[in-house]
Amino acid sequence: MEYLKITGAVITLIGAIFILFASIGILRMPDVYNRIQAGTKAxxxxxxxxLFGIGLIHPDWMLKLLLLIMFVLISNPVSSHVLGRAAHYIKVPLSDLTLLDKLEEDTGSETAEKEGDK
Amino acid sequence: MVNLILTIALLLIGLSFILVVIRFIIGETVIDRVVALDLLTVSSIGLIVMLAHFFGRAIYIDVSLVYGILSFIGVIVIAKYLEKSL
Amino acid sequence: MKIKGIAVIFILLLSTWLVLNHSLQLPIILIGVGLAAFLSLIMCDKCSVFNEIKFTPKAFLYTFLYIGVFIFELFKSNIDIARRVLSPKLPINPGIVKAETILQSQMGRLILANSITLTPGTFTIDIIGNTLYIHCVNIEGDDMEQYAQNIVRKFEKYLEVLYG
Known part of the structure; x- marks a missing residue:
């Protein structure tokens, strides 16, 4: 029983290390899109x-924690996608390292055509 | 032993809070600040659940669930506002 | 087939209620059944996304395969991001590429976009028509269209069986 608790604590520690990586990434990355990548994934x-590690320490909380895990797993990609789309809509510039931007090529020409129609 | 490892995890999350708050302060655009706020919330969910272990009270898990839902709605509303579709 | 959508929402809401209450007493179950039935009937006009789920044995098997592939990719993406963040030279070659999808259902596309967001170095920015626009941290090789198409194909194989 004691081994299960120590395993849970070590898993929680690994999770905390990944959160630390995410915050380092959000400081170091050069533009908004790469910051979203580093921030949301890690x-x-x-x-x-x-959450899973705490669930191993307290097995009677496991069901609630699994619900919380499902919520994080669904909500986090959605919010990163929404933020990325908003950033592209208000034309936040990409960094100088960027190689190509297909979305700008496609949507940029569409808006130009609409303005031409007016 | 378990409490020692979890205390180290708490300290690491505290360190990451400091780094994210630096990005929140210097963030060049609005989106940078919202991303930093989102990251703060997601790590706070983990932090509150760890505190639930230290205090031994399961009700804190419900608190973190409600906190996560409110932050998710907040991020969606800010993004909709920036896209001028609100 | 609206019945299927209502049933799926009913089961989801009822199980969430029971997990949050953390008990199986009769009054709590009765209140849960009443609330879940009320809410699922109110929402049944807009729940068309749940009508596309297929309940065949093959779909059941592919759900487990899909979850396995997904968790493996999640770990791979995090180790990849951690390696890039921690290396002092910051080795990134970002860019936005586009890829076509063959999925037609809304639910399938939602799960496809979310899965792409959690796989190594990619996240979905926008979907216009059948085209997904994907931001990559590191574009490898010269044939970028093919690279993006491979990312999409990996998940489409499973989601096509699940949602069509």
């Missing part, structure tokens, strides 16, 4: 591992 796995 923090999703980090919080999932943290």
């Amino acid at each position: 923090s999703t796995l980090g919080s999932i591992l943290g």
Whole structure:
């Protein structure tokens, strides 16, 4: 029984390390889109591992924690996608490292045509 | 032993809070600040559940669930506002 | 077939209620059944997304396969991001590429976009028509269309069986 609890604590520690990586990534990345990548991915796995580890320590909380894990797993990609779309809509510039931007090529020409119609 | 490892995890999450708050302060655009706020919330969910272990009260899990739902709605509303579709 | 959508929402709401209450006493179950039936009947006009789920044995098997592939990719993406963040030179070559999808159902596309967001170095920015626009942290090779198409194909194989 004691081994299960220590395993849970170690899993929680790994989750905390992933959250630390996410915050380092959000500081170091050069533009908004890469920050969203670093921030959402590492923090999703980090919080999932943290919740699962606590669930191993307290098995009677496991069902509620699984509900919370499902919620994090559904809501986190959606919010990152919505933020990315908003960033592209208000034309936040991409960093100089960026190689190509297919979305700008496609939607940029469409809006130009609409303005031409007016 | 378990409490020692969990205390180290709490300290690491506290350190990551400091780094994210730096990004929240210097963030060049609005989206940067919202991403930082979202990251703060997701790590707070883990933090509150760890505190639930330390205090031994299961009700804190419900608190973190409601906190996560409110933050998710907040992020969606800010993004809709920025896209001028609200 | 609206009955299927209502039934799925009813079971989801009832199980959420029971897990949150954490008890199986009769009054709590009765209140849960009443609330779940009320809410699922109110929402039945807009629940068309749940009508597309298929309940065949093959779909059941593919759900488990899909979850396995998904968790493996999640771990791979996190180790990938951690390696990039921690290396001092910050090795990234970002760019936005596009890929076509063959999925027609809304639910299938939602899960496809969410899965792409959680796989190594990619996240979905927008869907216009059948085209997915994907932001990649590191574009490998010269044939970018093919690279993006491979990312989509990996999940489509499973989701096509589940949602069509």
